[in-house]
Amino acid sequence: MSGKISNRRKFVYYLGMMFIIIGFLMFLSNFIFITFEGSPFGHKGFFFRRTSPFLGFDSIVGGFAIRGVSSFTLIIIGGVLMIVGRAGLAGSGIILDPERAREDLKPWNRVKGGMINDTLNEIDVVKTVTRKLSGEEAEPVIKVRCSSCRTLNDEDAKFCKNCGKSL
Incomplete structure (x- = not known):
């Protein structure tokens, strides 16, 4: 690698970002479903279409729990994919190979070195x-030497920094 991030790693990074966004929206949907109960987005609408017109409390809570667990799972998977996409398999510590990790992290080290310079x-x-x-x-x-105390002062100083007399 020449210090650039490969297109495959960029794809994995953005795929992870998409998983996080979908997981976050899925998590928020639990609150939307509770708020708009009875609307097309509620438990009587097309997301929970059942043959029975009545949904019990257990099935509603079960749907919320499944969506909640699924959303956090997507967020975690997305986070891992973003780390792997950003730092590579060895740079993120999934593969323990110091030489490959150094190669994976080369783009970031160059950026840090440039910032330090x-x-x-x-x-x-x-x-x-x-x-x-x-x-x-x-x-x-x-430098200008003070005539009374012989201290060296800056060229543009009007008074001596030691004795305070005019230069």
């Missing part, structure tokens, strides 16, 4: 050290 490039001390190590000319630092 971006951050380090914004720090002035790192810029200065990098310039000195690369042999580039550093900007000259000009």
Whole structure:
């Protein structure tokens, strides 16, 4: 792998996301069915069509329980699929192979390395050290000595940082 995520892994990731969404909607449907009892979405409608016009409490609760367990099962399966799609089989720990895990996680490590480089490039001390190590000319630092206490001050200072007298 060249540091890119394969189309197969992307498919597994988005399939897992779809399972989670379906599971979540299935879980929410329990509350919708309870709220709209007697409507086309209730226990007398097309989702629970029975030959008997009366549904007992046990069959209604059983339907809710089955939908609830099924929805959480879909959410869990979707979560596992998303982890495997994102990190690969070895990167997610399903297959214990450190070399393959390193290969599976290469795209994410490159992103993290790039973010660290971006951050380090914004720090002035790192810029200065990098310039000195690369042999580039550093900007000259000009200091002004106080005439009364002999302390070195920045070039644009109006007062001495030690004694406070005007420069």
